[in-house]
Amino acid sequence: MLQDFNSNTVRLRVGFASSAQYKAFYFNSNAVRLRAFVESVTNINVTRFQFQHGTIERKPESEVNNVRKKFQFQHGAELIEVFLNTIQSASMVRFSHQKFENDTPVTYELEPYVVKEHRNRWYVIGLARNRQGIRCFGLDRILADSIEITSDRYEPSAFDADAYFSKALGIAVYDEPAQNVVISMTPMRGRYFRSQPFFPFNQEDILADDETEFKCRLHMIVNKELIYELARFANEMKVISPESLRTDLLQHLKESVAFQN
Incomplete structure (x- = not known):
């Protein structure tokens, strides 16, 4: 076959x-x-x-x-x-x-x-x-x-x-269900993201796309791989929701800065 x-x-x-x-x-x-x-x-x-x-x-x-x-x-x-x-x-x-x-x-x-x-x-x-x-x-x-x-x-x-x-980034699939992750980014990062997103999304998931920001919704499982991916673009991309993911990302960034110092 x-x-x-x-x-x-x-x-x-x-x-x-x-x-x-x-x-x-x-x-x-x-x-x-x-x-x-x-x-x-x-x-x-x-x-x-x-x-x-x-x-x-x-x-x-x-x-x-x-x-x-x-x-x-x-x-x-x-x-x-x-x-x-x-x-x-x-x-x-x-x-x-x-x-x-x-x-x-x-x-x-x-x-x-x-x-x-x-x-x-x-x-x-x-x-x-x-x-x-x-x-x-x-x-x-x-x-x-x-x-x-x-x-x-x-x-x-x-x-x-x-x-x-399908609902997770990488191989870490937890027992928790997928949830809506809303991220906002600069228009330039948004153009890169649309051409090669790190997670698939549909046209109706685009919440904003103008000269000030690109915002979209991703229905996915929150895991460490997602946090690491978001940290790569932290100067151009931020988490709007859920609040727990935003808190975990900020903690990861704080620890990264502290380690570098």
């Missing part, structure tokens, strides 16, 4: 042997890295690649192995195939995961659904049985020698990665 993958820069159609296989993939990447990653996967029956400029045939195995080596600069990339295999076989996997801020790793039992790339890091998303909810784990923080692919099989999920991540 053919399945579409869309990113900011490329529309890719990949031929898979079955509909179950493409569910393992969720990409937010450019064309070159997208092609290189898919070509590096040997256990998925990828049959052809179609970019806007034509069709690219799959490379011989010797060349594919060379492509795989290029991914080793990304921590955790060596585990991509491991989790793709568990997704394909619908195998429950057990592993230890250690957050950067914690000294002690935590063991999880996961029904893996999706492998996702974000900002040069790779993540696996699935149902954590011992947390009874969908969780996201950075592959670079999974202890490789702790991975155990069990004989326990799970029923493939109808998990929709697009829907799951």
